[in-house]
Amino acid sequence: MTAVHVTRESTFLQPNQARVLLRPFNHGDARKTSQIIGRILALPEEQVVRLLEGITASFSHRHRNLHDTLLERCDQLRDLLPPGQSLSEPRRLLIGSCFLAEYSVESAALFNPSIVRHPDQSGLPAGALRFVLSLRATGEGHISSMTFRTGIIHPDQRIEILAPSPFLTEPRQIVNPWYEKPLFERKLGELNLDIEFTRRIMHVLPPVFTLDQLREALNTEQARLPDGLTLKDQAAAQGIWLLARSNFEVEFQPDRDMSERVLFPATPSQRNGIEDARFVCFQNDDGSHNYYATFTAYDGRVVVPELVETSDFLHFRFITLNGPAAINKGMALFPRKIGGRYVMLSRQDNESTSIMFSGNVHFWNEYTLLLTPVFPWEIVQLGNCGSPVETEAGWLVLSHGVGPMREYCIGAFLLDLEDPTKVLARLREPLLKPNAAEREGYVPNVVYTCGFLLHQGQLIIPYGLADHSTGFATVPLSEVLAAMEPV
Structure with missing residues (x-):
């Protein structure tokens, strides 16, 4: 095998427990809620004011618009408030505070990234690229949500992640989609x-x-x-x-920094997590672009593949995927249609990689087996690591292989541009495997990515380490192609 020189970059993302989201805190049934409200109503006004002063001092610097959030939460409980009774603003604020709680979305892990070209490339020097990085953030109760960072690949190939905002915010659900x-x-x-x-x-x-x-x-x-x-x-x-x-839509306020935006589970199918989003910048028939991401919705028992669509990372539309082939984890959409049809990589049997075609991005009825495990490092399972990238040589796909001791490695294979059911070549050895510094974490012995970029001849690969944190690697495309063995 021709040598492939992989560079592990110094850019590194660790989960930050200090970044917290303010979410509704429900105490049980209406009876208990009414009892809590009753105790607050029984407090003297002076005590209410003192309690509120303490809450403001402790939490106002941790959240944007804390005052408005507390009032809004109180208004959501209006049916349980005494009818016809006028409440002072401090008392309403205190009621709201008793039904909210901070949730540290990345207290346990920040991993399994995907990376796409940012919709705004203005103000950059020649040779630079601004990108959006999506990440799986896991917090209390092992609930996963989708969060974001922005960064720049500089002309000298240096990777910079912009410092995240100290605040986190959820989008507003569009009431009548x-x-x-x-x-x-x-x-x-x-x-x-x-x-x-x-x-x-x-x-x-x-x-x-x-x-x-x-x-x-x-x-x-x-x-x-x-x-x-x-x-x-x-x-x-x-x-x-x-x-x-x-099937619903949400929207963030435009003044919120990309790093503040969190897509938290919002439907019964997502109750326990939005996992492993694979974003792709998709070219439409008219030449315009928008972004799709397939992800795994998990309700605590069943995993279901779902789709989210956006053009600006402010307005997101969540869409169900249907059809007998829309099953399991790890669906990855090609960045454009081929022969007038959408194309998707999938995993149908928990060990092999398949390919699917459809005239409608929401429906997937048939699949064709594409690759099965062959090499020792993928002998247990073979899947994709995000959407393919188009090169002159073919569609380049990063793969994940599971081998002995449940070690996850990242490999690659190449598909024909016109007929992606044809596998042209593949790597005999993995590009990335856990080294001594990457083995320890929430799930040991795992390197994994949900998407990569090709920029000026270099593969830019963000990857999760041991299901805990995120690193970056770069590798010349020419070396990867040269090392591949024809199939």
Whole structure:
């Protein structure tokens, strides 16, 4: 094998427990919540003011707009507040504070990065590139969320990660997102919900409808039936509503720094984590670009692949993936269509890599086996490490292999540009394997990435170390291609 010179860069990201997110803290049922509010209402006003002064002194420097956040949280509990009773602002603020808690999103780990070209490349010298780095942040309860950093690859290939903001913030959920009726109906069919009740609901909806219109249609149909819904219709109604809520949109305020933005689990399928996002800058048919990321949603028992779309990293649209081939972890979208179809790498059997084609990015029905484990370092499992990168030689794919002692290594293979079902070449030995300094962590003996960049002939590879932290490596593309053995 021709020598490949991999440089481990000095750039390094460690989880920071001081970066905390303010999230709702629910104490249980309405009875307990009412009891807590009752105790606060019984406090003398002077004590309320003193308590609030202490809260402000301890927490105002840790969060943006703490005052507004406390009031907003109190307003969310309005149905449990005494009707007709006027509460002072300090008391409302104190109530809000008792139903919020700080959550350290990266207290346990900050790892499994992907990297894409930043949508804003202004103000850079020739030869430099600004990028967006997405990371899997894991906190209390092993709940994973998606967080971001920005950085610059300088003309001398030096990698700089910009210092993160001390604040974290969640986006606002768009209250009334829109849905395309044909797409929604097709997803209902995939879920085996195409029954007469469902057809009646969809018939009254316009070609593009909102969540409010769907809610009204469901309520109208239920009110129309004097005996109420049958059990089968109730199950269909619940399925329709869950599908709608699983496809949603969120938006960050534009003045929030990229490093402040956190996508925290927001649906039942994501309850225990948003894991291992694989971002890709996708070229549309008209030459414009937007960003897709496949990720693994985990509810504590079942993993489900899902998709998120954005053009600016401010407005995100979460979309379900459907079809019998949309299963398991590690789906990675190619950065453009091939032959008029979307193309995706996938893992169907927990050990091999497959490839899929579709006319619709939301539906994946068939797959073709692409590669199986061959070499000792991948003898247990072979998967991808993010979306392929287009080169003159072919589609370059970084792979992950699992070998003896559950050691994860990063390798590579090459696919034909016009027909990516053809494997042209692959590395016999891994590009990266855990060295002595990278073995220790939350999950020992793992190096892993969810995406890489090609810039001025160099592969820029951010990678997770032992499921705990993140490092960077660079390697010349020419050396990787030269070291590959034809298949």
